[in-house]
Amino acid sequence: MKAKRIDHVGIVVKDLDAATATYARHFDLAVDSARGGEVAALGIKNAFMPIGESDLEFIQPLTAEGPVAQFAAERGEGTFMLSIEVDDLEKAVEELRSHGARVGNPANGIAFVSMKSTHGVNLQLIERKTS
Amino acid sequence: MGVGATQIDHIVISSNDSAATAKLFSENYGIEIKRVMSRPGTGAHLEFAKLDEVVLEFAGPGEVKSYDEVKARIGGVVLTVTDIDAAVAHLRGLGYDVSDARPAVQPGAKISAVKAGTHGVPFALIQYNALPVEAPNA
Incomplete structure (x- = not known):
């Protein structure tokens, strides 16, 4: 597979509003209001700040x-x-598995690679659909 | 003026064997290693790859000890700023503990670490073209 781009870095915080307020006030970043929110299936809520x-x-x-x-x-x-962007997620997962990597099934344009296959780095593959 | 961060410059992947981790990412994920070096002063083994505009820095000890398994983690995030001295002054004015800007391993660049207050993320700021770069000897 060919990694294309760093899509995002995931940061776990205790208080989403406090964290995004810190980065907005002190680091001049802004929340993208078109994305993020509660993801009940994952038991999380998230917010994206583009840079x-x-x-x-x-x-x-x-x-x-x-x-x-x-x-x-x-x-x-x-x-x-x-999170690393790839052009073709299904193909990337298939290729990684052929090399012995443990990768979850793609869902909603993302797939997670087992940390056993990354020396412990939590790695997500993502395919961005172009319109 | 605020920090003036324009992009993620690089993300550090810290490992107890950075050469092995860089090799894994190169072979499995198609990430081409562009530069390998020892950090002056510490001897840390650094390998660099670039994905679009963001550099991945694989960092580890210069001498790899015997280990049961290679262990790596995301070590930190470095943001590009347009004026590092102004950014450092800005953050210090807000009460952050920020190191003095010092020459980075990247030629002509200065770097400064934000030591706390970033919700657990080791952050640093880097400005390119902040220092004169010596021309190679003819």
Whole structure:
């Protein structure tokens, strides 16, 4: 597969509003109001703050279950995930699996790579649909 | 004036074996390593790749000890600013603990670390073309 671009960096925070307010007031970033919100299936709420061609994604766990909550419980706030854009997600997943990497099934344009296949880096692959 | 951040310059992937982690990302994810170096002073082993406008920096010890497994994590995020001295002054005025801007390993660049107050994210600021670059000897 060929990584195309860093799409975003995921940052786990305890209080989404406080974190985005900090980055807005002190680092001049702005929340993209067209994206983000509660994702009940993942037990999180998130917000995206664009910078250059990438985003910072701030993620607050809403439940005690799931990888975000687990990260927050073990490490508190911090950099959680790297999201890399690929041209063809299905093809990328297939290719990675052929090399022995453990990758989740693609859903909604994203797939997660097992940390066992990344030396521990939480890696997401994402395909952006162009209109 | 605020910080004046324009883009993510680079993301640091810290590893106990940065060469092995860079190799994994190169072979599995098609990320081409463009530069390999030892950090002056510390001897840390650094490998750099670029994805569009963002650099991935794989950083680890210069001497790799024996280990059971290679362990890596996202170590920090570096933002490009247009005026690092003004950005440092701005953040200090807001009460942040920010290091003095110092020469970076990137030629002509200065870098400064934001030590706390960033919701757990190790942040640094970098300005390119901040220092004169010595021309190579003819």
